[in-house]
Each structure stands twice: as structure tokens, then as C-alpha cells.
Amino acid sequence: MSLQPIVLRASAVKKAYRIARRALPILHGCDLELARGERLALMGPSGAGKSTFLHVLGLLDRPDSGHVEINGADAWSMGVDGRARLRNASLGFVFQFYHLVAELTAVENVLLPSLIGLNTFEFDRRRKELDGRATELLVRFGLKERLKHRPTQLSGGERQRVALARALFHDPPILIADEPTGNLDRETGEKVLELLFEEQARRQLSLLLVTHDERLAERCERVARMDAGRIQNGLRA
Amino acid sequence: MNETETLTEVTKSSALLDLALALGGFALFSLLVVAVAYVVMRVLFLAIPAPAVVRFLSWRYLIHRPTNLIGVVGIFLGVGALIMILSIMTGFLEQTRTSMRGSLSDMILLLPGTEAPRRPYDAQKILEVVRADPRVEAASAHLSWPCFLTREGGNSLLMLSDPQRSRHAFVQLAGIDVEDEKTSTEFHASLVRPPTYGESVADPTAPFAPPPEYDSSMGIPRASVILGDQLFAAHRLRRGDFVTLIIPVRDPQSEYGFAAKEREFVVAGSFRSSENEMDLERIYVERGQLARFMAGANEEDELPRGAMNVSQVLIKLRNYETDRDATQLELYDALKDKRLIDSSCQLATWEEFRGPLLGAIENERVLLGIMLSLVLLVACFTVFAILSMMVSEKRRDIGILTALGATPRLSLMVFLAIGFWDALIGAFLGACTGVVLALKIDGIERWLSAALDVQIFNRNVYIFDTIPSVVEPLAVGAIVLGAFLCTLLFAAIPAWRAARLDPVEALRNE
Ligand SMILES: Nc1ncnc2c1ncn2[C@@H]1O[C@H](COP(=O)(O)OP(=O)(O)OP(=O)(O)O)[C@@H](O)[C@H]1O
Ligand SMILES: [Mg+2]
Numbered sequence: 001m002s003l004q005p006i007v008l009r010a011s012a013v014k015k016a017y018r019i020a021r022r023a024l025p026i027l028h029g030c031d032l033e034l035a036r037g038e039r040l041a042l043m044g045p046s047g048a049g050k051s052t053f054l055h056v057l058g059l060l061d062r063p064d065s066g067h068v069e070i071n072g073a074d075a076w077s078m079g080v081d082g083r084a085r086l087r088n089a090s091l092g093f094v095f096q097f098y099h100l101v102a103e104l105t106a107v108e109n110v111l112l113p114s115l116i117g118l119n120t121f122e123f124d125r126r127r128k129e130l131d132g133r134a135t136e137l138l139v140r141f142g143l144k145e146r147l148k149h150r151p152t153q154l155s156g157g158e159r160q161r162v163a164l165a166r167a168l169f170h171d172p173p174i175l176i177a178d179e180p181t182g183n184l185d186r187e188t189g190e191k192v193l194e195l196l197f198e199e200q201a202r203r204q205l206s207l208l209l210v211t212h213d214e215r216l217a218e219r220c221e222r223v224a225r226m227d228a229g230r231i232q233n234g235l236r237a
Numbered sequence: 238m239n240e241t242e243t244l245t246e247v248t249k250s251s252a253l254l255d256l257a258l259a260l261g262g263f264a265l266f267s268l269l270v271v272a273v274a275y276v277v278m279r280v281l282f283l284a285i286p287a288p289a290v291v292r293f294l295s296w297r298y299l300i301h302r303p304t305n306l307i308g309v310v311g312i313f314l315g316v317g318a319l320i321m322i323l324s325i326m327t328g329f330l331e332q333t334r335t336s337m338r339g340s341l342s343d344m345i346l347l348l349p350g351t352e353a354p355r356r357p358y359d360a361q362k363i364l365e366v367v368r369a370d371p372r373v374e375a376a377s378a379h380l381s382w383p384c385f386l387t388r389e390g391g392n393s394l395l396m397l398s399d400p401q402r403s404r405h406a407f408v409q410l411a412g413i414d415v416e417d418e419k420t421s422t423e424f425h426a427s428l429v430r431p432p433t434y435g436e437s438v439a440d441p442t443a444p445f446a447p448p449p450e451y452d453s454s455m456g457i458p459r460a461s462v463i464l465g466d467q468l469f470a471a472h473r474l475r476r477g478d479f480v481t482l483i484i485p486v487r488d489p490q491s492e493y494g495f496a497a498k499e500r501e502f503v504v505a506g507s508f509r510s511s512e513n514e515m516d517l518e519r520i521y522v523e524r525g526q527l528a529r530f531m532a533g534a535n536e537e538d539e540l541p542r543g544a545m546n547v548s549q550v551l552i553k554l555r556n557y558e559t560d561r562d563a564t565q566l567e568l569y570d571a572l573k574d575k576r577l578i579d580s581s582c583q584l585a586t587w588e589e590f591r592g593p594l595l596g597a598i599e600n601e602r603v604l605l606g607i608m609l610s611l612v613l614l615v616a617c618f619t620v621f622a623i624l625s626m627m628v629s630e631k632r633r634d635i636g637i638l639t640a641l642g643a644t645p646r647l648s649l650m651v652f653l654a655i656g657f658w659d660a661l662i663g664a665f666l667g668a669c670t671g672v673v674l675a676l677k678i679d680g681i682e683r684w685l686s687a688a689l690d691v692q693i694f695n696r697n698v699y700i701f702d703t704i705p706s707v708v709e710p711l712a713v714g715a716i717v718l719g720a721f722l723c724t725l726l727f728a729a730i731p732a733w734r735a736a737r738l739d740p741v742e743a744l745r746n747e
Contacts, residue, residue: 051745055741055744058640060639060640060740060741060744061741080644080645081644084639084642084643084644084647085642087639087640087641087642088641088642089642093640093641095744097746099633099636099637099640099744100637101294101634101637102634103294103297103298103301104294104297108293112290112637112638112641113641113642114289115288115289115290115293115294116288116289116290116638116641116642116643116647117288117642118288118289119286119287119288119289120285120286120287120288120289120291120292121286122289123289124289166641
């Protein structure tokens with residue numbers, strides 16, 4: 001396993017929020033490595049800065065200093081467009097609160113990465129194929145009867161499965177999940193996690209999973225712990 | 238229930254049916270426009286290399302937020318009203334110009350009343366010089382004089398005491414030469430046009446011949462007059478009636494320098510011009526007869542030497558638009574060189590002559606344009622307000638799009654595109670409706686007036702029988718383009734705000 005290349009590397013990431021002219025440091029130089037096909041759990045108390053760190057890794061929030069490398073390229077020194085392309089093609093994101101677009105059906109929500117990544121002409125040309133793929137993914141996730149449903153017509157578990165399908169639609173090498181079961185009851189959460197791990201194994205995904213659940217962390221190859229903006233066990237041994 | 242009641246019932250219910258049909262037609266029309274807009278959208282976005290989500294999501298947002306309709310309806314109303322009202326105003330302007338032109342000829346040479354001992358203007362020589370100009374198509378001499386109209390057993394004094402109707406007593410006598418008048422003004426047309434209230438002359442080719450109703454064996458009166466349609470009606474005249482005209486003439490013996498003269502005339506008929514004003518206060522008489530009347534000579538006598546016989550010369554050009562300025566200058570100089578006119582005379586184009594009225598209508602048009610543009614501005618502001626609301630509401634979506642690979646520019650485009658649909662549907666629907674309404678306004682007004690039982694456009698007040706309207710394609714294009722750009726500009730502000738939103742904050746919590 002240790003022979004696998006590093007796909008995601010964070011080094012010395014610092015981040016502070018400025019509130020009323022005073023800097024409130026959240027991340028105090030965090031290091032993290034994630035190898036290809038690896039499952040890494042990130043645990044820590046509430047307010048430790050896990051989500052903040054994930055947003056930096058997910059190229060959504062700029063760090064004050066430090067680097068994030070994705071497949072060896074320094075993402076935060078790229079231009080806006082380059083970073084947007086990385087988010088679109090190389091990163092999958094699953095949130096605690098699903099974050100589906102209310103106006104779109106389940107299938108359309110899954111298609112979103114393609115809607116963003118392709119121009120209108122390309123999208124129209126490949127519409128059939130893309131529709132087929134999205135449908136197939138949702139059917140595999142047990143949502144055969146829910147394809148044309150809108151998020152408000154779906155249960156929490158169903159919504160999270162749609163969100164997972166959306167994150168996987170572009171087949172990204174890296175999947176970042178921030179408490180994906182935090183909002184679900186145990187049983188529903190289990191089902192979503194089964195799907196998540198199954199897809200991870202099948203696609204040889206690098207999974208970074210934030211969770212409060214120790215039993216869940218046990219199913220990961222490595223567990224990094226975060227406390228007050230510092231990470232232990234972030235690097236490979 | 239009597240017959241008329243049944244009739245009103247029938248018209249009322251058919252009016253309702255018409256209304257239902259019209260509304261249904263409009264709904265169908267709107268659907269068509271939305272369909273066309275959708276097709277335009279698909280084609281347009283194939284051409285622009287924008288990510289597919291711009292078209293997809295903006296359209297979805299638009300359909301799922303009925304509040305967007307307010308913006309569309311606002312633009313629709315603004316554009317429609319602007320096009321309709323401006324078309325009507327343009328129609329008014331053009332109609333007024335043409336009708337004035339008909340009665341005014343192209344140019345008018347004003348020869349102010351002579352103060353003795355100046356010798357009178359020589360109408361014949363002036364006409365010769367004017368007609369010698371190759372640019373002049375026709376010219377005719379007029380002798381205009383104020384007069385007071387009475388009739389035997391009539392109620393002229395009653396009219397005088399009534400400010401509303403006193404204009405029917407004080408009128409303008411226009412002395413004309415029939416043959417010249419036919420070629421240079423619309424005199425002939427006003428004789429053959431069917432009268433609204435009056436009675437046409439018996440023979441338009443010889444309008445001043447004694448009417449058949451007149452018994453010529455009496456010998457008096459010997460000259461005829463033709464009255465304006467409304468004047469004719471106001472005095473309840475019939476063809477062959479006698480009227481007495483009283484005019485002021487120069488009289489050095491009198492304390493005030495003038496005295497009154499009266500003479501009886503026979504009514505040969507009425508004329509209806511294209512200008513309300515003329516039908517109210519003009520009486521045509523043969524120029525020679527008016528000159529004799531003013532000079533105190535009998536109808537059959539020679540006109541005394543030195544008698545005033547012309548006060549205006551009306552000139553019609555072959556090509557008014559191109560020759561106007563040059564002719565005006567050169568003709569005036571030629572007449573002056575030959576000492577036929579003096580510096581108190583004026584050669585004016587008809588536009589100069591009626592400048593103030595045309596200017597007033599033009600002014601009104603500009604003012605209405607500005608006011609209705611404000612409606613459009615309000616509509617644009619509605620779009621701005623709705624989009625601002627949507628951007629706040631959709632913060633989370635902007636965060637999601639960003640997480641899935643959208644740039645700030647893409648978020649901007651999504652919201653700008655919503656403004657684009659508002660403008661596309663609103664402006665297109667407004668333009669089509671405005672043009673249709675402008676073209677059909679007369680029928681619509683008649684129908685509405687009948688259905689609501691009130692008169693919306695009082696045709697008696699204006700010069701026109703129909704509500705005029707002229708649709709200028711260029712103006713329609715400018716309005717649509719203006720509405721479009723204005724909407725996009727206003728939509729750009731919230732769209733820009735969307736691009737500046739922090740995606741993380743929106744994603745942090747539910
Ligand atoms: N926009 C902000 N401005 C100021 N402080 C912030 C902001 N966002 C987050 N914080 C603070 O940063 C700290 C870390 O927050 P973060 O969401 O990363 O914690 P977390 O580890 O994900 O906690 P949880 O397990 O509850 O999700 C918190 O103390 C929070 O109050
Ligand atoms: Mg968190």
C-alpha cells in the first residue's frame with residue numbers, strides 16, 4: 001500500500017479568520033498526505049477546524065500560507081480557472097447537509113458536474129450518454145424509482161445517495177466527505193456508508209472522511225486526529 | 238323588454254365573447270413567444286461557448302420562481318406602451334402635417350394689409366413671377382378678410398353672447414380664384430368630400446354658380462359663398478339660403494379709421510376640409526367679388542383701380558423637400574427686385590407658418606417617450622430587485638456550483654442569464670403586442686368604447702376620423718434594444734454580487 005503515489009498533499013497549511021480586526025487562528029500549520037486508493041479518517045472534537053481544513057483541501061477556501069498539491073501540482077498557485085477545473089475533474093465533495101439544488105431532479109443534480117464542465121454544445125451532443133450514466137449510477141444506488149424526484153421529495157438517506165452519485169459522476173480520483181452520515185440515523189447512515197466504501201474500493205478512490213464515529217474510523221486504513229488546529233498522524237508512517 | 242334593450246344585451250354578450258377570444262388569443266400568443274424564446278435560447282447558447290449549466294439552471298430558476306414574471310410583465314408593459322403610444326404620437330404628427338399641408342399649400346407669401354397711399358399689390362404680376370420659377374408647380378392668390386356672419390331670422394347676437402359659439406359669428410372670408418385653387422390646394426377635394434353636417438355644392442366644377450334652389454329672377458343677391466361644414470351646420474343653413482356678411486373697411490372719415498360694410502350673399506353649399514379649424518370658421522367667396530365688396534363696388538361693376546385684391550399667395554412646389562430653402566430665398570429676392578413686394582412681406586414655408594403647433598405635438602411626443610421610459614426603468618428595477626432577492630436566496634446553490642467546479646464568472650453568468658430571459662420574453666412580447674395594438678388601435682378603441690359605453694377618443698375634438706398611428710421599425714428596434722440593454726445592466730449588478738459571494742460560508746450550514 002505504501003507504494004501507492006500521493007494524490008493529495010497538504011503542507012504547513014495555516015488559516016486564520018479575522019474578526020473585529022483580530023486574527024483568530026484556526027489552522028496552525030497542518031500537514032496531510034493521502035495516497036491513491038487510501039481511506040483516511042479525520043477525527044476531532046467540534047470546532048477543531050476539520051471543515052475549514054477540508055475547504056482548503058477542496059480548493060474552496062484560500063489558506064493564509066502553506067500548499068495543497070493535487071497529483072503533484074500546487075493548486076493554490078494556479079489561476080481561478082485551473083483550480084475550478086481541478087474541483088470539477090479531480091475532486092468529489094460530499095457534505096453533511098447533502099446540498100442538492102432544489103430546482104433540479106435527482107438525475108439533473110447528478111449531471112451537475114458535467115453541466116459545469118462541458119459547454120452547451122458539447123453537453124447537448126453527449127446528453128443521451130450522460131443521462132444514461134447518471135441513471136445507471138442512481139439505479140445502482142437503489143434510486144430507480146426516484147430518478148425524476150426533486151430533493152424535497154426525497155428522504156435524507158436518498159438525498160445523500162444522490163449527493164454521493166453526483167460527487168462520483170466525473171469519476172474523480174479524490175473524494176472528500178465531511179460527516180456524510182452526520183445528519184442521518186444509524187441505519188440509514190450505514191447504508192450510505194456501505195455504498196461509499198463499495199465505490200471507493202471499486203474505483204480505487206482516495207477517500208478523506210471526516211467523522212465523529214469511532215467504529216467508522218476503524219474501517220479506515222489510517223486515522224488522523226485533529227485538535228485545536230493541529231493534526232496528528234496526517235503523514236504516512 | 239323592448240327591442241333596443243335586447244340589442245344592447247346582444248352587443249354586451251358578444252363584447253364579452255370578443256374579450257374572451259382576445260384574451261385566449263393573447264395567451265396562445267404568449268405561449269408562442271415563450272416557445273420562440275426557448276428556441277432562441279437553445280440556438281444562442283450553442284453559439285456562445287458557455288458552460289451548459291448557464292442555460293440549464295437560469296431557465297429552471299426562471300420557471301420555478303413566479304416572481305420573475307413581475308419583471309417580465311413590467312418589461313412587457315413598458316415596451317408595449319412605449320411602442321404603442323409613440324406610434325400613435327408619430328401618427329398624430331404625420332397626420333397633422335399632411336392635413337395642414339393640404340390646406341396650406343407648400344409656401345405662403347404673406348402680403349400684409351396696405352396702408353394708403355401705397356399702391357396695392359399686383360396679384361397678376363406676382364403670380365406670373367412665381368409661376369415662371371421652374372420649381373413651382375402651381376400658385377394661387379388669396380384675399381383674406383375678417384367678417385361677421387348673420388342671417389335673416391338667425392341668432393347671430395345670441396351666438397355672440399355665447400362664448401362657446403361666438404366663433405361661429407366671427408369668421409374668415411377667403412377670396413379665391415376657383416381654377417387656380419384647384420391646382421394648388423385641396424379646395425376641390427374639400428368640395429367633393431362627403432359633408433358630415435352640411436350640403437355639397439351642386440356642381441364642384443363651378444362651385445360659385447348660383448345653387449339650383451336659388452330663384453335668380455329676384456336679381457339679388459348676385460354672388461355666392463361656400464361655408465365650412467360645421468359653420469354651415471351651426472347656422473342651420475340650407476343651400477340657397479341668404480346670409481349677410483358684415484366686414485370692416487378703411488374709412489378715413491370715421492373716428493376709428495374704419496367703418497362696417499354689409500352685403501347679402503347666397504349660400505352655394507358647404508365644404509369639408511381635412512382640418513377641423515377651417516370647417517369651423519372659413520367662408521369661400523370669389524376673390525373678385527370680395528375685392529368689390531371691400532371696395533364698395535357692385536357685383537357686376539369693374540373693380541376700381543387701387544382696390545385691394547390680394548393678401549396671400551399660396552405656392553405649391555414640384556419637390557418641396559429638396560427645393561424648399563433655395564426657392565424660398567430666390568423667389569423672395571426676385572419679387573423684391575421687381576418691386577412687386579416690400580420688406581413687410583414674408584415668404585414662409587408651411588412648417589414655419591404652423592411651427593408652434595407642430596412643435597407642441599413633437600414636444601408632447603418626446604415627453605411621453607420620457608415618461609414611458611420611466612415605466613421601463615421601473616421594470617428594470619423590478620428585475621434588479623427580484624434578482625437581488627434570488628441571489629441571496631441561492632447563496633447555497635452558488636456554493637454548490639463552486640464546489641463542483643464553477644468559477645465566479647460562471648455564477649455571474651447564471652444570474653445574468655435570468656435577466657436575459659426576462660428581457661427576451663418581455664421585450665419580444667411587448668414589441669409584438671405594441672405593434673399589433675398600434676396598428677389596430679382605431680378598431681380597438683371603437684370596440685372598447687362600444688363595450689364600455691363611454692367615448693374614449695372623441696373624434697370631434699381632433700381633426701381625424703380615425704386614430705392615426707405610424708409604426709416606425711427603427712423606433713421599435715431602438716426601444717427593444719434599449720429595454721434589453723437596460724435590463725441586462727440592472728441584472729448585472731446582482732449577478733456581480735453572486736460572483737463575489739464566499740462559497741464556503743454558504744456551504745457551512747443548512
Ligand atoms: N467564517 C468564520 N469566521 C470566523 N470563525 C469561523 C468561521 N468559520 C468557522 N469559524 C470557526 O472556526 C473554527 C473551526 O470550525 P470548523 O467548522 O472547521 O470546525 P469543525 O472541526 O468542522 O467542527 P464540527 O465538528 O462541529 O463540524 C470554529 O471555532 C468556528 O467558530
Ligand atoms: Mg465541520
